[in-house]
Amino acid sequence: MADARADALKVRRIAAFTRDGRGGNPAGVVLAETLPDAATMQAVAAEVGYSETAFAAPAEDGWRVRYFSPETEIPFCGHATIALGAALAQAHGAGAFPLLLRNGRIEVEAGMRDGAWRAVLRSPPTRSAPAPGLIVAEALDLFGYDAGALDPTLPPALAHAGADHLIVALAAREALAAMAYDFSAGRDFMRRCGLTTVAFVHREAERSFQARNAFAGGGVVEDPATGAAAAALAGMLRDLGALAGGELVVLQGEDMGRPSRIEVSFTSERGASVSVGGACADIACP
Structure with missing residues (x-):
């Protein structure tokens, strides 16, 4: 009830x-x-x-x-x-x-x-910076990845669009599907580093990403859709010169059985807000 x-x-x-x-x-x-x-x-x-x-x-x-x-x-x-x-x-x-x-x-x-x-929604302003090596190394160890799993074209970053996220791009979709971690250790890591989520992404096409977001700092193992992280990802891509602007789609939640679609659009202006949108459905009260 x-x-x-x-x-x-x-x-x-x-x-x-x-x-x-x-x-x-x-x-x-x-x-x-x-x-x-x-x-x-x-x-x-x-x-x-x-x-x-x-x-x-x-x-x-x-x-x-x-x-x-x-x-x-x-x-x-x-x-x-x-x-x-x-x-x-x-x-x-x-x-x-x-x-x-x-x-x-x-x-x-x-x-x-x-x-x-x-x-x-129109997000708060965005910013990003390369993630410190020690934070990246600890995150990879926590989630059971090695440096060879990373996408070399998108280096790990600390990205912000209203909240702080560690964004780590993986080269293979199979590596994304295998994401797992110890919840207690993850909560300690995220709170100690001031991270709202640790977002793992895989670029399946120029403007299409698969994503998984660990949210242990907030008391949740994983989010099936994370609009703030999608906005931060767009800002990071803009800062890296990986996308000058336009639209992208983030697909999340598939590995949780809760498929989600996040639609993102943004300009080429560095630091500018990002538009994030999608469909909604009422949930029957228990």
């Missing part, structure tokens, strides 16, 4: 970045008159049990938003923002909604298309 506190706050459950009506990453969404205190939001997020729950309340010129994983607050979450956009459009009609985060402002736009709710 749904938890009483979650019911009292009317938690919506929405899967973001669904693929052909299936899969996606479940998020909790709470639309409230005022934001609850942090302890209550943390407790509700733990009870909901999804990788993130977004809490939103009207502000003077938009919606103030905070994100909580089962174990900690997160500065920005892409899939929960997409789910929030769908919830806002369902409640207030299709359109664009300004969002006030703890560390900046973004916007999400949502509406109905082809019989499904869809939303597109």
